[in-house]
Amino acid sequence: MLPSAKLTCLLVDDNEMNRLTLEHLIELTPELELVASFTNAVDCLEFFRQGGQVDLAFLDIEMPLLSGLDLVRIMPEPQPDIVLVTSHRDFALDAFELRVTDYVVKPLEFPRFLQAVQRVIKNRQAPAAAPQAAAASFAHDQHFFVKVNKKMVRVNYEELLYIEALSDYSVLVLDKQKLIVYTTLKNLEERLPTNQFARVHRSYIVNTRRIDVVEDHMLIFGKHEVPVSKSYQEGFYRRLRGV
Structure with a gap:
């Protein structure tokens, strides 16, 4: 896409006031062109199933019959960049796992809206082969967020x-604490930078930069020990020698 080309977009929100607000913000943004505005996710899903395509979709989360999260899960490929717009922060972890481009909490303000649009533009301009682009959505260069007891940590x-x-x-x-998170290891693995973290066991992912000692197929992190299972040993040790 050329830098001067507009991003085609659609929005879905069952609240009329929120929908009109989003339409107005899109109209004020020269980088965007509104293609469709839906009052429910079911009609939006049908749009995609009939072959409709856009660059960007703004989705409310809590809607009758089909939520915005459910829509993302079943939306046909190729999917557009997704920006979730919601009144609640509690869905953020689910959004992370779905790898949406941004997560905006209502009431929606124009500066925050523009920030989300710029994130989409940057995401689309990034080289497709860049290996670290696969780190979690919203994840910054040095950290990411997880949901622990209804808080984002x-x-x-x-x-x-x-x-x-x-x-x-x-x-x-x-280093100083343990966090218990209601999500699978696979979901977390998809959110971690692959140049720093490695799967060494069906039940373990390790930070290769923090390994102190490797002994008898055990990785030692201070007082902690993690086993390297047989099926992961060859690939992991080959990678470790290159770290």
């Missing part, structure tokens, strides 16, 4: 030693 990459799977939960072991 920042986790600095350098402080994270390893992550352990525990049934439907994951335990993040940091």
